[in-house]
Amino acid sequence: MKMNNDYLSIKSLKVEYMQNGQAFSALDSVDLSLPQGKTGVIIGPSGCGKSTLLNVLAGLNPRYSGEVLIEGQPPAGGGKTALILQDYGLLPWKTVWDNVILGMQLRKKTPRETKTATEAVLDKLGLLPMARRYPTQLSGGQRQRVAIARALILDPKLLLMDEPFSSLDALTREDIQDFLLEIWEETKLTILLITHNIEEAVFLGQKIFIMSPGPGKIEQVVDNKMAGDYNLRGRVQFLEMCSFLRSFLHRRGNYELGA
Numbered sequence: 189m190k191m192n193n194d195y196l197s198i199k200s201l202k203v204e205y206m207q208n209g210q211a212f213s214a215l216d217s218v219d220l221s222l223p224q225g226k227t228g229v230i231i232g233p234s235g236c237g238k239s240t241l242l243n244v245l246a247g248l249n250p251r252y253s254g255e256v257l258i259e260g261q262p263p264a265g266g267g268k269t270a271l272i273l274q275d276y277g278l279l280p281w282k283t284v285w286d287n288v289i290l291g292m293q294l295r296k297k298t299p300r301e302t303k304t305a306t307e308a309v310l311d312k313l314g315l316l317p318m319a320r321r322y323p324t325q326l327s328g329g330q331r332q333r334v335a336i337a338r339a340l341i342l343d344p345k346l347l348l349m350d351e352p353f354s355s356l357d358a359l360t361r362e363d364i365q366d367f368l369l370e371i372w373e374e375t376k377l378t379i380l381l382i383t384h385n386i387e388e389a390v391f392l393g394q395k396i397f398i399m400s401p402g403p404g405k406i407e408q409v410v411d412n413k414m415a416g417d418y419n420l421r422g423r424v425q426f427l428e429m430c431s432f433l434r435s436f437l438h439r440r441g442n443y444e445l446g447a
Contacts, residue, residue, distance in 0.1 A: 194224075195225075195346070196258055199254055214237040222380060227380075227392055228397060229393030231386065232399030233402075236404035247263040278338075288310065288338045291341060306341060345377065345378060349381040349382065351384065354384065372416070386430050390430050398433070
């Protein structure tokens, strides 16, 4: 039963791994909440457990203690949650079309349902003319769109993204950020994204979660009312928020600052 207004609710999350016969703590006492239809961004030092956190939310790692609820229920793979990885997770031997339909096939959708949904999502993302190309024949931005298409075709309610734009050049990265914002405005997905790029965090994150060095926990939550403004970049308020986050992370040390 749903206990509050938060679509995503994490309380006292702890994740440990066994390494050389000893327990290694990746996450310790993580508390995080995100309302439905909002965007959240996680930033923090390398090795603080950001990806581990997303794996728990995606239902890929059930070995944790604490409470993790998505719409009042524990995470479960194959539900209303989609995960996009840093390398996009595209299969190089499959075409754009065949990469996008993978989830539909796993969910046993009929060929007609699959064809209709795939044509619609590829057309929406401007990928229909490239349907028979392979990932190696696409630009980085196009491959990112394919990964997003594969997620959106499953009609998710929660979209998890693990440093999805890190391999893109600066201008393409901004274009894809704008594109993600357009998708959010249209679908009102709940989005939780990991990034090392501070400007990206401020541009996209209505809530910015700052994680401590490992074992990671949420050290600071910043409510960012500026997020989602296409004209935000370059404004004084934007630069001030970026400066605040950069200073905070510098004080914590061991942080790879985003460009």
